[in-house]
Amino acid sequence: MSSPKAKPAPLPEDTSIGGYRIMRRLAAGGFGVVYLALDRDGQQVAIKEYLPASLATRAQGELQPQVAPEKLSLYRLGLKSFFEEGRALAQIAHSSVVTVLNFFRENDTVYMVMNYLEGASLQEFIVTARSLKQDKVFRESTIRSLFDEILRGLRVVHQHKMLHLDIKPANVFVTDDNRAVMIDFGAAREVLSKEGNFTRPMYTPGFAAPEMYRRDSALGPWTDIYAIGACMFACMHGYPPTEAPQRQTKDKMALSLQKLRGVYSDNLIELVEWCMALNPLDRPQSVFALQKELSREGERRYTRLSMAEKMRLQLDTFVSDAKKTIIKPTVPAATGMRPK
Structure with a gap:
């Protein structure tokens, strides 16, 4: 069995670029x-380097990525998209969008310089809260204001004719001064996935959203709006x-949301269902349409589930958990063995 390809090495510490x-x-x-x-004034910045692990390699201590000749055209296509993304983001000034201070070419790749944020990702907050x-994982008022x-x-991003294409809790950063900032846009990823013969999804x-899995869609x-709902x-x-x-094979979304009735308002639950159609x-076809609905605070209704409905939901959960237990391997996965 071939061992997985080593990831390209990061730039050595103390390297000077741009x-x-x-x-x-x-x-x-x-x-x-x-x-x-650090910039010339000693201020902290974050620098993102274009270095797709599936196309480039780089040895420890080296500066320049190595790209096989047959992968060069795809590498350059992604590079161009990454550069254009930097240029477009540099024109957006909004507290909820990562600030691009500079972008430049060096070492046969591109670097995007952004303001350095201190805080934690929404993903980290979710993991802590669910433990x-x-x-309620989060209070409804927290979810609405966030x-x-x-x-x-996102509305400003869309007004600039850009899409984020990789909105997820790990890419929403909550700063120490309580701002929610979208980071890590996925334009280069999107270009590469549409062009390359990748066997695994890059999302x-x-x-x-479902349309991201199909090349002709x-x-x-609406694609970013699905991710917001998620x-x-x-x-x-x-x-x-x-x-x-x-x-698309078997949709249990309605059931999952039904379990949240009475915990969150009907309005919020229906909003998520709408976004994730x-x-x-x-x-919703625009961020504005979604904003309008999200701000309708006065319409909060809570459906109190009847005892029979609660029991039915509990039974569904029990059956679903029982199925998971049945198909669980009985031999520890670390041994490399599988049950017969």
Whole structure:
């Protein structure tokens, strides 16, 4: 069995690029590496380097990525998209959208310089909150104010004829001074997935709209709106929703949301259902339409489930959990063995 390909090495600490000094690696994903760096005035910035792990390699201590000749055209296509994304983001000034201070080419790749944010991702908050095992993962007022802020930023992004294409709790950053900021746009990822012969989906399961799995589908504001609905769902449920391809086979979304009746208002539950409609035409077609609905605070109704309905839901959950237990391997996965 062949071993998995090693990830390209990050830039060495203390490397100087474009007038910035690399301090350390902050994060790495399939499409790039984010570093903490200092500018000429000693101010902290975050620098994102375009470095798709599926197309490029880089040895420890090296600066330049190595790309196989047959992957070069795809690498350059993603590079161009990443550069254009930086240029477009640099024109957006909104507190809920990551600020791009500079972007430049060096070492046969592109670097995007952004303001360095201190705080934690929404994903980290969800994991902490669900561990408390309370009825509500977050209070409804918290969810409404958080997404009101995010939607203000997303509306500006869409007005600039851009899409985010990778909205998920890990890409919503809550700063120490209580701002919600969208980070890590997915334009380069989108270009590469449409062009390359990738065998695995390049999206985060549960947050990607169904049309992102099909090459011939039109993407638009409705695609980001699906992801917003999925993020709201995660804030209410504590876990991501079922991924779109599975939902198209057997959709349990209504059942999952039904369990939240009485915990969250009918209005919020219906809003999530609207955003996460499998058919793009059944979703809000613009951020403005969604904002209008989200701000209708006066219409909060709570459906109190009858005892019979609660018992039915509990029974459904029990049956579903029992099925999971039945198909669980009885031999520890670490041994590499599987039950016969």
